Structures are given as C-alpha cells and as structure tokens.
Amino acid sequence: MDKEVSEKKAKQEKLSNDGRSASSADRSAHNGSGPRRGCGSAGRHGIQAVATLIQNANFKGFFTGKIYTGAAKKVCVPGLNCYSCPGAIGACPVGSLQNFLSGMTFRFPYYVLGLLIFFGALLGRIVCGFLCPFGFLQDLLYMIPFYKKNQFKFDKYLRYLKYIVLLVLVILLPLSLPLTPAFCKYVCPSGTIAGIITWFTTEFIRPQFGWLFSWKLIVLGIIVVSGLIVYRPFCKYLCPLGAFYGFFNRFALVRMHLDESACVHCGACARSCKMNIDPSKKPNSMECIRCGDCVRACPEKALHIGIRDHRANAGSTATSGAKDPAGS
Amino acid sequence: MKKLLINKNLLAVIVMLIGIGLIVIGLLSGDAVSVLNKARRICMECIGIG
Ligand code: SF4
Ligand code: SF4
Ligand code: SF4
Numbered sequence: 001m002d003k004e005v006s007e008k009k010a011k012q013e014k015l016s017n018d019g020r021s022a023s024s025a026d027r028s029a030h031n032g033s034g035p036r037r038g039c040g041s042a043g044r045h046g047i048q049a050v051a052t053l054i055q056n057a058n059f060k061g062f063f064t065g066k067i068y069t070g071a072a073k074k075v076c077v078p079g080l081n082c083y084s085c086p087g088a089i090g091a092c093p094v095g096s097l098q099n100f101l102s103g104m105t106f107r108f109p110y111y112v113l114g115l116l117i118f119f120g121a122l123l124g125r126i127v128c129g130f131l132c133p134f135g136f137l138q139d140l141l142y143m144i145p146f147y148k149k150n151q152f153k154f155d156k157y158l159r160y161l162k163y164i165v166l167l168v169l170v171i172l173l174p175l176s177l178p179l180t181p182a183f184c185k186y187v188c189p190s191g192t193i194a195g196i197i198t199w200f201t202t203e204f205i206r207p208q209f210g211w212l213f214s215w216k217l218i219v220l221g222i223i224v225v226s227g228l229i230v231y232r233p234f235c236k237y238l239c240p241l242g243a244f245y246g247f248f249n250r251f252a253l254v255r256m257h258l259d260e261s262a263c264v265h266c267g268a269c270a271r272s273c274k275m276n277i278d279p280s281k282k283p284n285s286m287e288c289i290r291c292g293d294c295v296r297a298c299p300e301k302a303l304h305i306g307i308r309d310h311r312a313n314a315g316s317t318a319t320s321g322a323k324d325p326a327g328s
Numbered sequence: 329m330k331k332l333l334i335n336k337n338l339l340a341v342i343v344m345l346i347g348i349g350l351i352v353i354g355l356l357s358g359d360a361v362s363v364l365n366k367a368r369r370i371c372m373e374c375i376g377i378g
C-alpha cells in the first residue's frame with residue numbers, strides 16, 4: 001500500500017514539475033495529435049459534421065429557399081437547429097417548446113419535454129459535444145487563428161445567464177405573452193442564420209426584414225466575433241438547451257468516470273479543457289460538453305466517458321461525480 | 329462506489345422511461361402533429377421578421 005502511495009506521489013511530482021510533460025499533453029489535446037483514446041478530436045469533428053449534414057439534409061432548400069415539409073419534421077432533433085432553415089429536416093426542440101407554451105390556449109408540452117428528458121437522461125451534454133450543429137459551428141470558429149482569451153474574470157458569473165434565458169425567454173415570457181417565442185424572436189442565432197439564408201434565396205420576403213432582423217444580426221455578430229476569442233461563448237453563457245441538458249450530466253447513462261486511484265492530480269485534464277472545468281474534481285460538471293479532450297490529455301488514463309466505468313471491474317475506486325457538490 | 333454507480337444508472341433509466349412515457353402521452357394527444365404544423369412553415373420570429 002505504502003509502495004503504491006509513494007509511486008503515485010513520485011508520478012504526481014514528475015508530472016507537475018515537468019512543465020514539458022503537462023504542456024505537451026495540453027497541446028496534444030488542443031491539436032488532436034495526442035495519444036489516441038476512443039474518439040479523437042478529429043473523429044469528434046467528423047461526427048459533428050455528419051450530424052450537421054443529416055439534420056440539414058434538405059440540400060436543395062439552400063438553393064430554392066423552400067423549407068422541408070415532410071413527416072420527419074414531427075421529430076425534434078436533440079440540438080439547436082432552426083426548423084425555419086431551408087435545409088432542416090427535423091424540428092427544433094427549443095422552438096417547439098416555446099410554441100406549445102405561447103399558443104393561444106396553453107398545452108402542456110408532453111412530447112417535446114419527453115424527448116428532451118430522454119435525450120438528457122441518455123446522453124447529457126454529449127448532445128452538445130457531438131450532435132448540435134450550432135456547437136459544431138462554434139468549434140469551427142474557435143479553430144480560426146485569432147486573438148484568444150478563453151479565461152477571464154466574469155466568466156464564472158456569465159455562466160448563470162443561460163439559466164435566466166431558459167427560465168425567462170423560453171418559459172415565462174412565452175407563457176405570459178401569447179404568440180411570443182421570445183428566445184427565437186430576440187436571441188436565437190440559429191434562427192438568424194436561417195433568416196440570412198432566406199434573405200439570399202427568397203426575393204419576395206426581403207422587404208419584410210426590418211429592425212428585428214437588424215437586432216438579431218447584431219446578436220449573431222457578437223456571438224460570432226466572441227466565438228473567435230472565447231471557446232463556445234453561446235454554449236457557455238446563453239444556450240437554454242445546454243442549460244437544460246447540464247442538469248442531466250451527473251447521472252446520464254453515458255457520463256464521465258474518474259478513477260481516483262489512478263489520478264495523480266497533475267492538472268493536465270484541467271489545462272486541456274476549453275470549457276474551463278477541472279474534471280479531476282468535477283467529472284460531471286453541468287458545463288461539461290463531453291468533448292473528450294481531457295480524456296485524451298490524461299497521462300494516467302484516469303478519465304473515461306461511457307456507461308460503465310472502465311476500471312470498475314478492476315476493483316479500483318471510481319467516481320462519476322460523487323464529489324461534485326454543486327455539479328457545476 | 330459500485331453501488332452508487334448502479335444507482336445512477338438506474339436513475340438514468342428511470343428518467344429515460346419517464347421521458348418515453350411523456351413522449352407516448354404527447355403522441356396520443358396529437359403533439360407531434362402540432363410540432364409538424366409549426367415546423368413546416370417558416371417561423372417569422374425565428375428568421376427575424378417578427
Ligand atoms: S449549448 Fe446549445 S448551442 Fe451549444 S452545443 Fe449545446 S445545445 Fe448546441
Ligand atoms: S485525471 Fe487529470 S489530474 Fe488526474 S491524472 Fe488524469 S490528467 Fe492528471
Ligand atoms: S471536462 Fe468536459 S468539456 Fe472539459 S475537456 Fe473534459 S470532456 Fe471536454
């Protein structure tokens with residue numbers, strides 16, 4: 001036992017003192033050239049691209065401006081993808097939810113809420129890391145070489161904004177003002193992109209674009225420019241869907257497992273995380289989008305994303321977030 | 329710790345079943361058709377016309 005402890009201490013010292021070791025793990029996690037474990041970041045981006053294409057498979061709509069009207073639109077997709085986009089073949093869950101709440105007569109959104117709960121309990125924010133088209137777009141934006149400042153003073157406080165957006169713009173305002181899907185109308189950047197495509201493809205609709213469109217363009221512009229500097233600012237600070245799925249991260253069927261006996265607290269995982277989480281302390285933080293960068297960065301293979309813990313059968317001490325008091 | 333893991337998986341499965349239950353209730357009360365009716369028309373609020 002003593003031997004085990006001293007071995008672990010030695011490893012920890014080696015890893016935390018050897019700047020090269022930590023930073024190379026950090027670098028490899030960012031450029032995707034690190035030790036290949038599971039799905040590498042290139043593999044993740046491939047899955048994101050395929051998910052985006054599938055959810056927007058009405059390709060001719062991008063040229064004609066006509067939206068898809070088939071039966072597949074009965075199904076809500078898991079991520080943020082506007083149903084008014086000419087390419088979309090599914091319905092947006094946030095738009096559909098507001099539509100139920102803001103109807104002239106209130107109807108409880110059993111179906112939409114059921115789908116969201118199902119996706120959340122099964123995958124948690126894996127939806128954000130792998131399936132959401134707007135998340136993918138932000139990943140691409142952050143790859144563009146530009147001034148980067150992913151950590152700043154108010155980051156911690158701004159993260160609460162998305163819960164306010166969920167409560168006020170997605171639930172309370174649509175409930176109190178009939179026919180006002182407030183999030184779609186005033187914020188949603190996915191809808192604005194659909195608007196831009198419609199503007200280019202449908203001439204007769206152009207004169208109707210006015211001050212609201214200008215406002216939404218400003219919001220989209222801020223999100224795009226800040227997305228060059230900060231990793232996924234919309235996901236971190238504004239997205240009501242990310243806020244909702246975050247509640248499931250602690251117990252979702254597919255979640256992160258930390259093998260505490262293997263972890264040497266070198267901090268490589270925390271340094272690799274662009275969502276600014278320390279998964280060795282909070283493996284199932286509500287902010288974690290399950291990108292897997294930390295899993296690849298860990299030199300001890302102490303982290304794992306899956307249904308079962310990778311070392312549960314080896315008799316080691318594994319946790320899936322038991323020490324995460326706030327879950328965030 | 330293993331017990332905690334199983335309990336969390338059980339919780340996830342129970343919540344997934346609740347989700348499926350809500351989906352079924354929604355389907356029986358015509359929610360999917362309402363979703364389709366909204367999604368097959370361009371939403372003016374979404375694209376910024378209002
Ligand atoms: S937080 Fe929202 S926009 Fe970001 S990936 Fe998740 S669902 Fe998509
Ligand atoms: S889990 Fe994090 S702190 Fe622990 S060994 Fe792995 S990289 Fe280091
Ligand atoms: S903690 Fe989550 S968001 Fe951060 S690197 Fe790991 S998987 Fe990605």
